[in-house]
Amino acid sequence: xxxxxxxxxxxxxxxxxxxxxxxxxxxxxxxxxxxxxxxxxxxxxxxxxxxxxxxxxxxxxxxxxxxxxxxxxxxxxxxxxxxxxxxxxxxxxxxxxxxxxxxxxxxxxxxxxxxxxxxxxxxxxxxxxxxxxxxxxxxxxxxxxxxxxxxxxxxxxxxxxxxxxxxxxxxxxxxxxxxx
Numbered sequence: 001x002x003x004x005x006x007x008x009x010x011x012x013x014x015x016x017x018x019x020x021x022x023x024x025x026x027x028x029x030x031x032x033x034x035x036x037x038x039x040x041x042x043x044x045x046x047x048x049x050x051x052x053x054x055x056x057x058x059x060x061x062x063x064x065x066x067x068x069x070x071x072x073x074x075x076x077x078x079x080x081x082x083x084x085x086x087x088x089x090x091x092x093x094x095x096x097x098x099x100x101x102x103x104x105x106x107x108x109x110x111x112x113x114x115x116x117x118x119x120x121x122x123x124x125x126x127x128x129x130x131x132x133x134x135x136x137x138x139x140x141x142x143x144x145x146x147x148x149x150x151x152x153x154x155x156x157x158x159x160x161x162x163x164x165x166x167x168x169x170x171x172x173x174x175x176x177x178x179x180x
Contacts, residue, residue, distance in 0.1 A: 016081075018082060021037060027074060029086070030086075031086055032082065033127070033130055034082055038119075038122065040117065044117060046144040047088075047116075050142060050144050053180045054089065054169070062091065068091060068092050068096070069092050069097060070090070071090055073087060074086045076104045077105040079108060079133075085127060087112040087113065087114055088115050089111075090105065090113075091110055092109050092110055096110060109136060110136070111140075111171060111174070112131055112136050112140070113139075113142065114139075114140070116141060116143050123141055124150075128141075131159075132152070135154065138151075138173055139151075139152040139159065147166055147167040148166055149164060149165045149166070151165065151169070151170065153172060167179055167180055168180075
């Protein structure tokens with residue numbers, strides 16, 4: 001005879017890093033990349049200051065021109081089965097809004113902005129590769145120390161590095177240059 005569990009409230013332990021992630025309290029600063037859980041401290045004041053200004057400019061432009069949706073972190077972006085990230089700013093074009101499901105983004109946003117914080121390699125290499133692999137069209141990385149913007153545009157298969165700019169994002173998708 002088989003064994004039955006008497007306690008109906010028993011929950012199986014998590015088997016993947018994504019399952020562990022989904023059990024964390026709301027607002028926990030964490031991400032999962034390739035089934036590895038990464039946790040980080042709160043961003044710096046300078047990080048949040050740049051993020052706030054840039055999001056305000058982007059969101060006003062996107063809203064006024066009815067281009068889609070723009071949100072800032074934390075918001076869950078699921079890329080495949082083993083990745084959940086929280087980009088600093090995410091833009092989803094109007095024609096791609098179907099990737100928003102059950103309060104989460106399940107698929108590649110059109111545009112992602114990351115403001116560098118403690119672990120620079122994470123944004124410059126690990127997340128860059130992830131965004132490139134899953135088809136993000138534009139990826140902007142901002143260094144809060146000098147406001148340098150590293151810009152990548154996708155050619156459909158890989159990211160192409162563009163000339164760095166100071167305190168300016170030039171989006172091909174939005175057809176707009178925004179200074180901050």
